[in-house]
Amino acid sequence: MKNKLLISIIFFSLLSVWAFAHGTEKHDDKEMKTVKIEAPKKIKEDATKEEVIKYEKKKKQYEVLQNKYKKINADYLKDIKPIFETKCFNCHSNTINYPFYYKIPGVKTMIDKDIKEAKTHIDFSKDFPFISHETPINDLKSLKKIALEGGMPPLRYIVAHWDSKLSEKDKKAMLIWTNNAIELLRKD
């Protein structure tokens, strides 16, 4: 019980620094365009030759991209998802194991708010490409940054022992996966 009290005190004392824990990242507009290819709409019966050529090109691009995503997701499922399940899903998915201190008055509101915010950034519930307000390549860059510089899970929760820290091995796996994925997406 003494431990729990101590953890709660540390938890609260860290509240004040929470808001400043993360910086914003600059994103590359050019890359955002290349990944934001949507499934081409069905072509009209009376389409001109040019329209058909354009459609075929778009369709091909779309298929190439989908295949890249499939490959990236296969590696994700194998090497990364097990790490994320234990260390990230509590905030970035629909599968949440609440910590014991969730019941402490005031804490519930904060945790709920954090989870809501975490999910608006990135939600791992549906595998790669992740549900996100960013493009897949920018998500990968954010994850690479985390592998290199840390920052997730937020320090406040690591201190409060909800969700453990990423180990060096986890970070290395994340780095390999993000590097390979980014390279694949940049390739024509």
Ligand code: HEC
């Ligand atoms: C206890 C809750 C919590 C856990 C656990 C957590 N996150 Fe987050 N995450 C947040 C919150 C809150 C935000 C949005 C605000 C911010 O950046 O702090 C966020 C933002 C993010 C972002 C987008 C912003 C950025 O930093 O580029 C990424 C990517 C991310 N988290 C990845 C992860 C990964 C990977 C893990 C697991 C290793 C993880 N998170 C674990 C709460 C959490």
